[in-house]
Amino acid sequence: MPQAVRFDEYGDFDVLEVREVPRPQPAEGEVLVRVRAAGINPGENMIRIGALHDRWPATFPSGQGSDLAGVVEEVGAGVHTWSAGDEVIGWVDTRASHAELVVVPSGQLVARDPAVPWEVGGALFVAGTTAHANVQAVGAGPGDTVVVAGAAGGVGSLTVQLLRRAGATVIGLAGPVNHTWLRDHGVVPVAYGDGVLDRIREAAPGGVDAFIDNFGDGYVDLALELGVAKDRINTIIDFAGAARTGVKSEGMAGSATAEVLADLVKLVAAGDLDVPIAATYPLAEVREAYRDLMRRHSRGKVVLLP
Incomplete structure (x- = not known):
């Protein structure tokens, strides 16, 4: 059996x-x-x-x-x-x-x-379609600076790459062990922890346009403190924080289709998505x-x- x-x-x-x-x-x-x-x-x-x-x-x-x-x-x-x-x-x-x-x-x-x-x-399906939905939720495109919390995790590692493909400048919050990987994928790495707000501001002197939270642990409030508009903040994990503040908590539903999955498979096969x-x-x-x-x-x- x-x-x-x-x-x-x-x-x-x-x-x-x-x-x-x-x-x-x-x-x-x-x-x-x-x-x-x-x-x-x-x-x-x-x-x-x-x-x-x-x-x-x-x-x-x-x-x-x-x-x-x-x-x-x-x-x-x-x-x-x-x-x-x-x-x-x-x-x-x-x-x-x-x-x-x-x-x-x-x-x-x-x-x-x-x-x-x-x-x-x-x-590929859950992480890939959630990453796709993340990019759509914050409306990221050329000229935008986007911060991603949990930037080297299962969803975050794909989110940062899809943001780069959309033309955005990406700041990735992650531990130092993942900074080289992020740089190699065109992402500006920033260490999380005490002082992260100042480090983000230093990395984004022109300000932050959008914020994607894949980790929780207070990042919704940090995004608001950075001055990001509520409709350009998306969390996939902090549902309580989203309900309290009015930011987005859009999951994968809008991207959970065979068409999106097929597109992701093509990107992986072509070497355009790691x-x-x-x-x-x-x-x-x-x-x-x-x-x-x-x-x-x-x-x-x-x-x-x-």
């Missing part, structure tokens, strides 16, 4: 188990995919500990995971766009991709380009994978390889 990640109650990493489950069967319009790689994301951790119960409650036993890359194993009735053996990248909305086999709606898959490594394809992979883990080590992710010092993505 195939294996999948499950948890029966809210809790820390130790509630996660890898279990044998019945083989999924694709219904009409669905595709069964054998997963080669599946990214993990901080939002999944927040759901598992119950922090987002009011917004996205879990039903038990719960699976996990949205991102995936793999090989089509079987297609359901009415599916003519995919065949067994096709290599695909996509996502599910059923919290199910952390598994050996997963059923996916046929419209939530795009072709994997051979130039895109499996672990990159499996990590997707850093911090670490890979076998499915059996899902607990350690999340421990690694939630230390919040990774450059790029942590990925499961079922």
